Amino acid sequence: MNHTSNPPLYELRRPVAGLIRLGVILGGVGALSSLLPFIAIVELGRVLMAPGPIDTVRVGMIAALIGLALLLGWLCMGLALWATHLADHRMQASLRRELVRVLGRVPLGWYSDKTSGAVRKAVQNDLEDLHHLVAHHDVERVAAIVLPAGGLLYLLWLDWRLMLLAVVTLPVYAVAYARMMRGFGDKMTQLDASFSEVSAAIVEFVNGITVVKAFGQSGRAYEGYQNAVRNFSERYAGWVRPLLRLEALSSLALSAPVIMLSTLAGGAWFLANGWVGPLDVMAATLVGMALPQTLLTLNQGLVAQRNAEAAAKRIASLLAAEPLPVSCHPRRPVGATVEFEQVSFRYADDHEVLSNISLNCRPGTVTALVGRSGAGKSTLAMLVPRFHDVSAGTVRVGGVDVREIAPSVLYGKVGFVLQNAQLVRGTVRDNVCLGRPGADQAAVIEAARAARIHDRILALPRGYDSVIGEDAVFSGGETQRVSIARMLLADTPILILDEATAHADPESEAHIQDALSTLALGRTVLVIAHRLASIVAADQIAVIDGGQIVEQGTHDRLLEAGGLYARLWRLQTFVESEGGEREEAARA
Ligand SMILES: Nc1ncnc2c1ncn2[C@@H]1O[C@H](COP(=O)(O)OP(=O)(O)OP(=O)(O)O)[C@@H](O)[C@H]1O
Numbered sequence: 001m002n003h004t005s006n007p008p009l010y011e012l013r014r015p016v017a018g019l020i021r022l023g024v025i026l027g028g029v030g031a032l033s034s035l036l037p038f039i040a041i042v043e044l045g046r047v048l049m050a051p052g053p054i055d056t057v058r059v060g061m062i063a064a065l066i067g068l069a070l071l072l073g074w075l076c077m078g079l080a081l082w083a084t085h086l087a088d089h090r091m092q093a094s095l096r097r098e099l100v101r102v103l104g105r106v107p108l109g110w111y112s113d114k115t116s117g118a119v120r121k122a123v124q125n126d127l128e129d130l131h132h133l134v135a136h137h138d139v140e141r142v143a144a145i146v147l148p149a150g151g152l153l154y155l156l157w158l159d160w161r162l163m164l165l166a167v168v169t170l171p172v173y174a175v176a177y178a179r180m181m182r183g184f185g186d187k188m189t190q191l192d193a194s195f196s197e198v199s200a201a202i203v204e205f206v207n208g209i210t211v212v213k214a215f216g217q218s219g220r221a222y223e224g225y226q227n228a229v230r231n232f233s234e235r236y237a238g239w240v241r242p243l244l245r246l247e248a249l250s251s252l253a254l255s256a257p258v259i260m261l262s263t264l265a266g267g268a269w270f271l272a273n274g275w276v277g278p279l280d281v282m283a284a285t286l287v288g289m290a291l292p293q294t295l296l297t298l299n300q301g302l303v304a305q306r307n308a309e310a311a312a313k314r315i316a317s318l319l320a321a322e323p324l325p326v327s328c329h330p331r332r333p334v335g336a337t338v339e340f341e342q343v344s345f346r347y348a349d350d351h352e353v354l355s356n357i358s359l360n361c362r363p364g365t366v367t368a369l370v371g372r373s374g375a376g377k378s379t380l381a382m383l384v385p386r387f388h389d390v391s392a393g394t395v396r397v398g399g400v401d402v403r404e405i406a407p408s409v410l411y412g413k414v415g416f417v418l419q420n421a422q423l424v425r426g427t428v429r430d431n432v433c434l435g436r437p438g439a440d441q442a443a444v445i446e447a448a449r450a451a452r453i454h455d456r457i458l459a460l461p462r463g464y465d466s467v468i469g470e471d472a473v474f475s476g477g478e479t480q481r482v483s484i485a486r487m488l489l490a491d492t493p494i495l496i497l498d499e500a501t502a503h504a505d506p507e508s509e510a511h512i513q514d515a516l517s518t519l520a521l522g523r524t525v526l527v528i529a530h531r532l533a534s535i536v537a538a539d540q541i542a543v544i545d546g547g548q549i550v551e552q553g554t555h556d557r558l559l560e561a562g563g564l565y566a567r568l569w570r571l572q573t574f575v576e577s578e579g580g581e582r583e584e585a586a587r588a
Pocket residue numbers: 347350353371372373374375376377378379380
């Protein structure tokens with residue numbers, strides 16, 4: 001997509017601007033055609049009321065003209081909506097393709113709760129907002145303008161006083177509306193802020209309900225929500241109350257009886273003065289009655305335009321996401337060694353999270369990354385599948401800088417099981433086969449067995465054909481084991497295991513550990529674990545602190561050294577034995 005200084009909405013619509021213009025022109029012609037029958041009816045009245053015998057030929061011609069105009073109006077409107085729907089369809093298809101193309105190329109680390117929410121909003125709501133604008137409002141707006149404008153011109157042609165008669169109530173509406181809109185932007189900003197407070201209070205109340213109730217503070221939390229709602233209602237009422245009179249006045253000025261009364265009263269005066277005929281007054285009344293609908297449509301069009309502009313801005317910012325740079329001359333990695341050479345990394349505009357890390361993970365070995373929370377373990381591990389690119393230094397897989405490996409080749413080499421394993425919508429089999437589509441049933445079952453999840457899957461109503469979220473609802477530990485089965489089937493020679501047992505209960509953890517041991521066999525494994533007991537057998541342990549490797553070695557060597565690892569180990573074994581004793585005491 002070409003990003004220029006033009007507004008995003010203009011840029012998004014540009015490829016289909018021709019079709020939209022065609023729709024708008026047809027819509028205008030359609031609106032003019034539907035005006036003709038009204039004018040023809042007035043002219044028909046003149047012929048019928050003319051003194052002498054009725055001119056039947058003229059009556060027939062006018063009747064035919066009415067029929068033709070109706071047909072033409074209907075045809076043009078239909079074609080106009082067809083053109084704009086086609087434009088919308090093309091624009092949406094190309095935007096969806098573009099979104100998939102761009103989002104498929106961003107680094108995996110780009111995805112966070114915030115960006116995933118933005119993608120969901122773009123696909124669900126923002127494209128819908130663009131649809132309303134492109135497919136409907138442009139045509140409706142032009143029709144809403146052309147119809148009364150044509151009518152007013154006709155009145156002007158009849159007598160300029162008739163045109164004024166048709167718009168006699170508009171100044172009242174315009175003054176009331178202008179007064180209502182005074183300071184609208186500021187007031188809306190204040191209301192938005194108050195409404196955000198209400199939303200935040202609801203989220204806080206709902207998310208924290210268990211903690212709040214457990215500590216007997218539900219009254220206080222509910223009070224926070226009530227205060228936010230009260231503030232919002234007071235602000236809203238303070239704004240709306242004075243507007244009600246103006247709103248009533250402007251609605252009155254546009255109501256059918258008021259328009260009819262004022263045009264008829266004015267018309268009677270015109271008639272008395274001999275300026276116009278009775279049919280001219282009828283024409284002015286008809287045009288006057290069409291005006292409220294015009295204003296309503298224009299108002300809706302403005303809202304649609306504003307929503308579409310905001311939606312286009314959000315879509316454009318997603319489309320501007322930086323893709324993962326891909327080498328023009330990719331190289332193929334050989335073997336499954338993972339090397340970090342003087343690696344430093346910082347998140348965008350943030351302080352340095354990793355500095356000068358060098359580490360070598362040989363094929364067939366397990367390397368554990370341990371350290372305090374926030375030390376940088378996950379960040380380091382995720383540099384291997386290029387969730388992010390290093391700020392300095394090099395990460396190599398199979399002897400090749402990961403930036404020089406084609407992403408598909410890299411993902412074929414490096415698999416990962418994360419703390420919050422994700423299952424995609426589909427059957428259990430689809431989920432296990434994700435890394436090797438088309439794998440046969442025997443291979444799927446073998447992987448599930450090795451991941452200690454086969455029996456649980458068989459217990460589901462439709463076994464491997466059960467659908468996630470429908471008849472397959474897994475616990476956190478079971479989800480982990482499904483994702484381990486997926487990794488086993490994908491059979492990547494390098495594995496990143498980021499606290500794969502973090503949310504598991506002791507029994508589930510034992511199952512996951514069993515499954516992980518099978519998974520780790522013969523692969524290069526980089527494992528992150530908070531529970532040090534689970535990595536005592538690792539071939540090497542790197543202790544990370546403040547983004548640096550402060551110690552490195554086997555469990556025994558690190559215990560002997562008496563540094564940070566030994567301190568963490570003593571702390572954990574002390575806490576666990578304390579916990580164990582307390583549990584035993586409780587059981588006794
Ligand atoms: N997407 C992100 N954007 C900005 N900063 C981040 C991001 N992810 C992590 N960080 C920061 O980087 C630092 C290291 O985080 P990281 O998750 O790598 O630590 P960790 O050792 O794995 O911690 P834990 O054991 O708690 O998972 C932390 O200060 C964290 O706040």
